[in-house]
Amino acid sequence: SVTEDILTGFKMHCRGWRSIYCMPKLPAFKGSAPINLSDRLNQVLRWALGSVEIFLSRHCPIWYGYGHLKWLERLAYINTIVYPLTSLPLIAYCTLPAICLLTGKFIMPSISLFASFFFISLFLAIFITGILEMRWSGVSIEEW
Numbered sequence: 001s002v003t004e005d006i007l008t009g010f011k012m013h014c015r016g017w018r019s020i021y022c023m024p025k026l027p028a029f030k031g032s033a034p035i036n037l038s039d040r041l042n043q044v045l046r047w048a049l050g051s052v053e054i055f056l057s058r059h060c061p062i063w064y065g066y067g068h069l070k071w072l073e074r075l076a077y078i079n080t081i082v083y084p085l086t087s088l089p090l091i092a093y094c095t096l097p098a099i100c101l102l103t104g105k106f107i108m109p110s111i112s113l114f115a116s117f118f119f120i121s122l123f124l125a126i127f128i129t130g131i132l133e134m135r136w137s138g139v140s141i142e143e144w
Contacts, residue, residue: 004050006050006054011065013073015068051083051084
């Protein structure tokens with residue numbers, strides 16, 4: 001797989017290995033980031049194709065390794081491999097408003113009070129998760 005780090009970590013966790021988050025004072029390894037948009041898009045495309053490759057393989061976290069992974073570990077790996085598929089709703093989210101403005105037709109029904117509370121609670125959960133991850137990792141907003 002192109003995303004061998006995901007597959008390696010997944011198979012290690014399925015075999016009972018434990019992992020920890022290591023953040024030494026002095027960085028042991030320094031990677032290089034893409035320096036232009038073309039390189040960045042190629043990198044993201046490789047990651048997306050590798051994740052979809054894992055999703056379609058026999059090592060898919062949905063059905064591989066039952067009994068060895070905790071529920072949240074499995075959910076994290078599933079989230080990683082289906083993340084590229086979120087681009088499809090994102091494309092619709094970006095193009096539908098323009099289509100509505102150009103055609104003059106509003107295609108979305110009005111939202112109920114319950115649905116608005118659901119959306120607000122979902123937004124707050126995602127926002128709070130991001131804040132907690134920053135606090136747990138010890139990274140400040142300036143460093144982010």
